[in-house]
Amino acid sequence: MKYLHAVLATAAFALLATPAARAQEWPAAKPITYVVPFTPGGSTDIVGRTLGAKLQEALKQTVVVENKPGQGGGIGASYVAKAAPDGYTLFGGTISTHAINASLYKHLSYDPVKDFEPVALVAFLPNVLLVDPNIGVNSVAELIAYLKKHEDKRTFASSGAGTSTHLAGEMFADLIGLKLTHIAYKGTPPAMVDVSSGQVTFMFDQMTAALPLLQAGKLKLLAVTTGQRIALSPNTPTMQEAGVKGFEMSSWQAVYAPRNTPRPIVQRLNAEIRKALKTPEVSDKLAGMGMEVVGGTPEELAALMAREIPRWGELVKKSGASAN
DSSP, rough: HHHHHHHHHHHHHHHHHSHHHHHHHTTTSOOEEEEESSOOOSHHHHHHHHHHHHHHHHHEEEEEEEEEEGGGGGHHHHHHHSSSSSEEEEEEEEEEIIIHHHHEEEEEEEOOOTTTTEEEEEEEEEEEEEEOGGGOOOOOOHHHHHHHOOGGGEEESSSSSSSHHHHHHHHHHHTTTTTOOEESSHHHHHHHHHHHHHSSSEEEHHHHHHHHHHHSSSSEEEEEESOOOOTTTSOOOOOTTTTTTTTEEEEEEHHHHTOOOOHHHHHHHHHHHHHHHHHHHHHHHHTTTTEEOOOOHHHHHHHHHHHHHHHHHHHHHHOOOOOO
C-alpha cells in the first residue's frame, strides 16, 4: 500500500509539472523578469519598462526589468534562451538579437529561431544619422567631405557589435567608398555621450534615444534611414534624399519568451501587450519617440523574422562585417 501511495504521489507531482498545469497557475507563483539586452536609457529599455508596467497592472504580478547588455544583445538573449519556459522570463528582442546576429557572429550562443517563442511585434522605428554639432557639418554631403578630408576622424559609434546601428555604419561606409573604424559600446547612452563630446565622429541610432541630446543641442541630426521622412522630424531628409543611394533600413522591437513556453501563456501575453499598445498612455508615448506601433500576433513576428534573417545575412556578407 505504501508503494502504491508513493507511485500515486509521484504521478500527481508529474501532472502538476506539465506545461498545462504550469499555464493554469501562471502568473501567480513568482515575479516575472523582463530582460533588456542593452543598457538603461535606450529604446529597448524604454519599451521594456513601459510594457513591464502595463503587464504588471494587467497580470497583477510584479514585473522586474533586468538589463543584461553586451555582444549586440547576445548576452541577454543567451540568458533567456536557457531560462525555464514557464512564462516567468520575457525578453525584449530587437532586429539585432533576432535577425542580424545570426549572420554577424561566427559563434552565436543562442538560436534566434529555435530557442525562442515569438510573443508580439511591438513597433518599427527609424534610425537616424547623428554627429557632434561642433565639427561644423550640416548635411550628409558635408559629413562625407569631412571624412574624406580627415582620415583620423573616420570613426563611428554603435550601441554594440551586431546591432542595426553597427550595420548602418558599415552600409554607409560601403556606399560612400570609405574605410571607417567601428567603435562598439554596451548600449546607446555611452555611445551618444562620446559622439556628443567629439570622441567619435558620428553614429546611427534610434530617434527615441537621441531626442534628449538633440533637444539640448548636444547632437545634430543629419538624416533618417527610412524610405520616407518621419512625422517626428518632417524637415529631415532621408539618406537617399541626402545623396546616399540605396540606403534604407528600419529597426524593430519585439517581445519573446523561451522556446516551449506553454501556448496559453504566450497567447495571454500577446493579448495583454496588444491591449497595452492600444492605450493612449503607451501608444502616444512610443509614437512621440518616433516609433510606429504595431502589436501583431506571434505568427506575424515569426514571419517578419523569416524575411529579415536572410535579408540581413546578405547585407552582413556584402559589408564584410563580423563579430566574435
